[in-house]
Amino acid sequence: MVSPLTFGGNVFGWTLNETESFKILDAFVDAGFNLIDTADTYSTWVPGNHGGESETIIGNWLKKSGKRKNVIIATKLGGDMGNGKKGLSAKYIKAEVEASLKRLQTDYIDLYQSHYDDPQTFVSETMSAFNELIKEGKVRYIGASNFSAQRIKESNDFARQNNLQPYISLQPLYNLYDRQKFEKEYLKLVTDEGLGVIPYYALASGFLSGKYRSEADLNKSPRGQGIKKYLDERGLRILSAMDKVAADQQASLSEIAIAWLLHKSYIASPIASATNEKQLKELLKGTALKLSAEQKQQLDEASAY
16 A cells, blocks of 8 residues: 655755755655655766665665655666666666665665666566565565556566566556556556556646746746646646636645546556655645546546647
């Protein structure tokens, strides 16, 4: 069982330093939430970083707070760490899990996820390697992110045929704006396989918070330039519908974005990040917000593709 919101650890060691990260993690867990998602590659994109910064901060926090038993730690591997370190070969999985465990200062990972597919490696090798880690007690469950639906099915078929544990979760891009790929490619698979869905970019990189309404707003944060693609006719139509629902509910747009996701029966726990406690409180409030049938319809229609 996981909390209805997952904290996205990509901000640790990037837009939040260690002290700020500790504060927000404490606030998240003290509010009764438990799932924290990160990856070995967070945050390789920051000049001077080498990857592992987010896991290291989480590990330092776990050690200092003593809250390991209160949280579910999800991390990912397979993304490019530089110097040819990437992929899902058995050898690499074996080495990389040790590096993540060391940074996280824990002896087990609750959910270990394939971050990106590795077309060079057979799914039989990857699934067997993951299951070795499960046998050793280093990993409890496995999941996939950024895979094709076909590749997940292939992996899970192999696992079942060989009495191995399959992927139990999918981490896709999915939110009010980014609906099409998930609903067309993955929804049937999710239902057939009974996968728990933990969508990333639940707020579309912040676009669905409503703070970016025109190109003039794009310099409001380091992530601003990534939001330009949402400022089209459909994006503005979605914001307009969200504004109406938010006014009816006396809630923020961030709350509406989270509530919309959680009203989909197949969503387990959306992933979102906050850089201060005010933002965090809004996200957490969104998990308790009940939308009426009419409000859900308004949002579905405005975001139809």
